[in-house]
Amino acid sequence: MTTEDRLIQWYPGHIAKAQRQLKEKLTLVDCVVELVDARLPKSSHFPFVDELLGQKPRIMAINKSDLAPQESLEAALAYWREKGFPTVALNIPGREGVQELRKELGLYHAALSAKMKQRGRIPRKLRTLIMGLPNVGKSTLINALINKRSMKVGDKPGVTKSMQWVSIAKDLELLDSPGVIPPKLEDQHVALKLALIGSVSEHSAPPVQLAELGLQLLHTEFPGYLQKAFGQEPIYLPEIGRQRNFLQKGGEIDLDRTAISFLSDLRSGKLPVLCLEKI
Ligand SMILES: Nc1nc2c(ncn2[C@@H]2O[C@H](COP(=O)(O)OP(=O)(O)OP(=O)(O)O)[C@@H](O)[C@H]2O)c(=O)[nH]1
Ligand SMILES: [Mg+2]
Secondary structure (H helix, E strand, O other), X not given: OOOOOOOOOOOOHHHHHHHHHHHHHHOOOOEEEEEEXXXXXXXXXXXXXXXXXXXXXXXXXXXXXXXXXXXHHHHHHHHHHHOOOOEEEXXXXXXXXXXXXXXXXXXXXXXXXXXXHHOOOOOOOEEEEEEEOOOOOHHHHXXXXXXXXXXXXXXXXXXXXXXXXXXXXXXXXXXXOOOOOOOOOOOHHHHHHXXXXXXXXXXXXXXXXXXXXXXXXXXXXXXXHHHHHHXXXXXXXXXXXXXXXXXXXXXXXXXXXXXXXXXXXXXXXXXXXOOOOOO
């Protein structure tokens, strides 16, 4: 795919608005937790975030670690730690890493309190912005930290539409934010991977095209994967449809249904786990 035929594009109005708001909200927060996806731990972080955050203290959280192989998770942890960020791996449904992150935030709060006392001021709660790409699990993380289903979550990008504060215990205030991505997905190779992990809307491109490009990418970049997942490599959409018996009236294969089901299984980890980039 070239940059000219830009198939995958998705930048809804609420994301544009959130991106503008993030800048002003940043002046109110003490630190940031940036979530990246364990299946794309480098390129689910975007350079504009570094520009935006500047020197603001930041913790990196590699989420959905249950959906990536252990070796790539370890490489991703090393990658972000080498850049100087405290980094945790999270599997929120499995409750892995959440306490570690909670402890890390506790340390930041202790440091803030000490600084404020030194200046003769009354310590306050630590204000933390939770940010990252759409559908990475920001609102789910907040719910896990507060132990309540307070934020709306969903299995698609663009669920959180506006910034929202929530207070926990005596020491923390968290700011949930809508997922952000670059306005133009210039690198369509990365855009395809973002679509495959569910961080750009499934409506950003026709599902059959996405699925076909996905199968092609898996075959060329991850030889052996399709064999493991479908018992055949290469494999094309009609064959998956046949395996799954997705037939229309008249016996023709329902390609749309096949594509949607393949994409959904890949996203949710029903197919074998996979990290979509080399670290
Ligand atoms: N497998 C797995 N799924 C997760 C994990 N964390 C969150 N999810 C799922 O990811 C989906 C998205 O979660 P949300 O919390 O809504 O994501 P978000 O980052 O707030 O998304 P936006 O508000 O759309 O930007 C939901 O279906 C969650 O159940 C995880 O650690 N592992
Ligand atoms: Mg959300």
